[in-house]
Amino acid sequence: MKLEIRNAACGYGKVKVLENISFGVSTGEICCLLGPNGVGKTTLFKTLLKLLPPLAGEVRIDGQNIARWTARKLARYTAYVSQFHVPPFPYIVEDVVLLGRLNSVGYFGQPKQHDYDIRDKALADMGIEHLRRRVYTDISGGERQLVMIARALAQEPQMLVLDEPTASLDYGNMVRVISQVKALTTKGYGVIMTTHSPDQTFMTDAKVVLLMKNAPAICGGAADVVTKKNLKDAYGVDVNVVEFADANGRIARVCAPTL
Amino acid sequence: MPIGLDAAGVPRNNHKRYMRLLLGGVLLLFALSLCIRIASRGFQSPADVFKSLWLWADIHISRLTHGGAWLNRSALMAERGVGYYEAYGRLLISGVTFVCGMLLALAGSIFQSVFRNPMAAPSMLGVGTGIQAGLIVMALTYGEATLYMPLEKYTYCYAFALTMLALVMGVAKLSSGKRKFSVFDLLIVAAIVSQIIGGVTSYFVYGMDNSFALVLQNLSNVLNVNTEPVSIAMLAAVTALTVIPFFLMRFSFNAVCFDSDESNSMGLNTRVVKFISLVLGSLMMTAGMVHCGAVGMVSLIVPFISRGLFGAESRGLFWGNLLIGGLVLLLCRDIAFFVPFSVDGMPIGTVVDLVTLPVFVAVITGRRRTWE
Structure with missing residues (x-):
């Protein structure tokens, strides 16, 4: 299954919160939505789930526009955790x-x-x-x-939509939840999740959609999107992305803010 | 230790045991209730009650075939004496009371779930104000004849209660404009509309002359349960109309307790479930108040007890509320009858308040608050 959002504008009534959003997620993949508070992550989620109509563009599942789907039919493909x-x-x-x-x-x-x-x-x-x-x-x-x-x-469902699954969790619980989420992709589920921790995009080797205020969203692999420059543009703070070899000898990355 | 929990705070799965105990308690109390005399304080023997009710059933069955019991009914009834009428009367009183208790408890459970608040009462949407307004309009329209028009009385009560509900829902919908309609809008609007309607009805009551006021007082006299045939028929119809849909929806009804976006993404339209729930709950509350009096406290307290025994899941709660609601109200009715307060005993509403008070105290002082 592939969930795609094409040239979408999302918002409430006539107020556009996000514009020109396009990306796709397939089963077996994790897609992390990153961005500062109020940028429209939850609004985008509600549009994906048909809880809000897109103000422009469309949401497609396996090539079919979901605008006319019933909630019941959509629920067979996607499941939401608020x-x-x-x-x-x-x-x-x-x-x-x-x-x-x-x-x-x-x-x-x-x-x-x-x-x-x-x-x-x-x-x-x-x-x-x-x-x-x-x-x-x-x-x-x-x-x-x-x-x-x-x-x-x-x-x-085939696709899980998780709204900040690690919000307000302690470090241990955060790691446990993220490892379970990552394990789900090996069982064939697709996952779209929002997060406020760029590190989680590296942990899950996710596809990333970085939403920014007054700038187009950036989509791509975690290593390409979660960079010092993009994090500065998105959050307005200095963050270094540090690479190191983990216990298995693989290249791992973490974010280290400069205070 | 709170009811139903083990030392680790894990609920024991004792639902079947509790259900058996409750059923036994209901049967025992019902049997006891049937034995209470009406003509004087005291009890009939269970054997006499059984014989009287058997005769009653025999007469009504043979009525269909013009059998001997029907043809000789006067002699047979005279033979059993006043006990026959007392047993039959107690059957109606106990039955109506039990059904009203069931409906009130279910209504309370529905409102607490829809408003996601364990203190939500079904009267919050103003059905009580609607009933009062209906009685006043009827008293003003028909005068003293009102007292002899039971069908019209119930029609006015139900019609005004439902009109009040529709008014509150309509105004709440209009006031929310294009915003998402929330139950909190509903609460605020219900409070305002109830105040306005209550103010208008108070104005009329204040300006009534003595004869009208007496009619209204007699109409509102709820010391005794209503057992006129038209009351029983209406109660049976409302019970079927509300309990059957709620029984069928008892699993999907769980959705209203959760975040509405999440429930909607599960494929259910929670607005539909909430709307149906509020209409059913208001109808149940109206039935309880109209047929049994000011006993609304049952709707607030029984869901607490039921959740403590059967957990929060609606399927277990459904049966728990039915049995505990009926049991509590029937118990209060019997206690009220024996308290030498007046010829008719004590007002049942007062007994309900006194009987449910310890449960409130237990809830407030309890170590574990989540089972509220």
Whole structure:
């Protein structure tokens, strides 16, 4: 599956937040959206998910414009995990993950054994089977993020759309979530995610779309896009990109801001 | 230790056990409730109640075939004496009370989920104000004849409650303009519209002469549950109209508790689910208030208990709310009957407030707050 956005303008009503955005992501790839606060990352996500109509251009899945697709049809291809998702009531983790089957079950249906099996597989894929009987509101932020990704997997999509999956996580949880996200691409899923950490583009060897205020977006491989100059243009701060050989002898990169 | 949790804070999967206990409790309380005398304080024996209800069923079945029980009904009923009428009366009272408790608890659960707030009450959208306005319009239109027009009374109550809901939703939609319509818009508009309508109805009540005021007071007299045939028929219709759709939607209903963008991306239109939920919840609340009186506290407190026992997932909550809601209201009704407050006992609303108070205290002082 390939998700493409072509010459799109995104925004609310008549207010354009982003213009001339074009890029594509295939299954098995990770695409990171980078950019400063307020640049329109979430707006772009909502356009991709058909929660907002594009003000110009189009969004295509496998060459088909999704403008006339129903939410139900789109949900068979993409699954979304938002930044803020603390339910007001203490759901059990396995019940949260089962909600990923809402699309298949419909308004008036009830989950069947097949749906429970898919839920169990999603829990296993994210390595959180031990959490299944825990109360969702009691577990840590990183665990919640993995639960929500499992919920998205239970939807059986081909592309996951993750809005800042590591926001407000501690370092350990951030690494755990990113490694699970990276592992998903080896299982055939495509991932589009926003992040405020350029390092994560290197960790995941991602395709990068760098969004900037008052300048066209830059798309390409992490090594080509996440450079000292582009980060300065995007964020207005000095950041060095340092290369080194990791424990396996491969070239790795990290960002080191100059204070 | 909070109900339903083990030492590690992991919920025990005791749902079936709780359900069996609840069913047993409901059956026991219902049987006890049927034995309560109406003509005097005290109880009939369960055997007498059973015989009376058996006779009642026999008469009504043989009515279809013009059988012996139907033809000799006067003699048979006279033979059983006042106990026959008491058992039949208690069956209606207990049945209506139980169903109203079910509806109120479900309504509370719906509103708390849609507003994503465990303190949300189904009266928030102004159905109570609508009912009051309906009674006033009827009293002003028909005068004392109002007291002998039960069908019209229910029609006015339901019509005004639903009109109020439509008014609140319509104004909220208009006020939100092209912005995304949110439940918070709905709350603010509901508060304003309720205040305005409440102010107008207060003006009319204040200006009423004594005879009209007496009619209104009698109309609003909710010490006793309504068991007229038209009340039972209307309650049955509203119960079927609201509980069946909610039963069918009990899994998809979970979507309203989550972020709406996320739920929409799961392929469900949460606006549709929320709209259906609010209409069903308001209808249930109206039914509870119209057929059973000022017992709205049940709608606030029962979902707390139900979540504590069955978790937050709507499918378990559905059955929990049905049984616990019915059980709590029936218990309050029976307690109210025995408190020597007046000829009819104590107002059930007061008993409900007193009985539910400890649960509120437990919730506020509880170590674990998330199960709210």
